[in-house]
Amino acid sequence: MRLFIAINLPENVKDTIEKITNDSKISINQRVNQHKSAAEIRFLPKKNWHLTITFLGYQPPEAVGPILKSLEKTASCFNPLWINFESISYGPPGNSARMIWLAGAKETSEDLNELKTELDKSLIENGVRFKLENRLFNAHLTLARFSNALGKMPDNLIAPLPLSFKAKGLDLMESRLKRSGAEYESISNFVFKGLKR
DSSP states (O other): OEEEEEEEOOHHHHHHHHHHHHHHHHHHHHHHHTSTTOOOEEEOOGGGOEEEEEEEEEOOGGGHHHHHHHHHHHHHHSOOEEEEEEEEEEESTTSOOOEEEEEEOHHHHHHHHHHHHHHHHHHHHTTOOOOOOOSOOOOEEEEEEESSOOOOOOSOSBOOOOEEEEEOEEEEEEEEEETTEEEEEEEEEEEOTTOOO
16 A cells, blocks of 8 residues: 555635635746746646645555554644645745645744654654655645756745645545546544544
8 A cells, every 4th residue: 555644634725725726827827838948737636635744655554553553642642733824836945846836834844844753753663664754844735746847946936825724633545546646545534632533
């Protein structure tokens, strides 16, 4: 199973993002096409929108139990988290642009970095094998991908963009790769401290 741990977005937040994205598609396409290495843009469907916290890759069935144990422990240690987005920008920042991101605020990235650190620590303690990332967490939601990298792009596409929601828990997600693109399904959900399932 190809697995990752994510925060899923409430439907009303997805609806708001969809409206902002649809209202901006023409101007985004125009700005990208003005670039010398213009690329085709593939916008992702809103059913695929989520905040990936930890990518686990392919895992054997016997790893699912320890993963769920780690998720339960981590979720029970954190209060519901505010997720604040601030812009639509090229991603990843500082590198050759390959995507369009809904970028999280600095405070959101810091809060999620703390969550991710505890989650990854618990996964390792429970014997789950995965590639550990040795960089600070950068909160983002991928809205679109380019067919080829554009090079460095200096500015945000839309900013400021105040958009927030309160994350209620963590999901263990399965990713199935198909010719039409990846499909995601939530296997299990664990709510944060003080909340009921």
